Amino acid sequence: MALYVDSPWIEEVEQAVEWGVVEGVTTNPALLAKVETPNNKTLSGLSRALQHKGLVFYQPTAETNEARLQQIHAMNREVGMGLLGVKLPCNPAHLKLAKSLLESNYVVGMTAVFSPGQVALACAVGAQYVLPYVNRSTRLLGDGPELIRQMRTVIDSMGSQTQIIAASIKSPEEAYDTLAAGAHHLTLPFNVLKEMAQHPLTEQAIEDFAKAAKDK
Ligand code: G3P
Secondary structure, eight states, X not given: OOEEEEOSOHHHHHHHHHHTOOSXXXXXXXXXXXXXXXXXXXXXXXXXHTTTOSEEEEOOOOSSHHHHHHHHHHHHHHHOTTTEEEEEESXXXXXXXXXXXXXTTOEEEEEEEOSHHHHHHHHHHTOSEEEEBHHHHHHHHSOHHHHHHHHHHHHHHTTOOOEEEEBOOOSHXXXXXXXXXXXXXXXXXXXXXXXXXXXXXXXXXXXXHHHHOOOO
């Protein structure tokens, strides 16, 4: 199981890397729009923050597969082959693009996945990852973790190597429910990661130990 941080902010990634808890970074067009810097600079900065040791996921936004391919190649030159992951929202055009990217040895995650059927097609095309949106599924469809359970059943029954990086997670409890439901990995906003790193009772225990401790 690996944790990713879902963030366009280099300082957040640096901090998560300092804690030693993340293996990669995911971004999306809405997150990248929140920072001033051009996307190529943001992506190369995120990769630097990871000390070039993990994947940085990028989602192209151009309107045709040809133009998306150009965006991906340009980003790959910035970040480096083997360090760029490509996220593609799962639909027919993006499946076609995924197929050609996989043939060129890219790492591909089919994202914004909301049904077990989409997962079956992501497995069939050979994508390394699927990224379902857990909280959004709970809000819009009813039960995000249950959807993860169904997706994991599809992957396992197909004997597929595709792995779930569950996204859109808003709390430590939702992170736990998602893992228990069968997600292989999670991508978390930094605030959720930070919440998971601490507990008021731990702080209380630290304070109590400090009071009780004697220097000897
Ligand atoms: O990165 C994609 C995902 O985390 C989106 O989450 O909050 O827009 O449903 P959200």
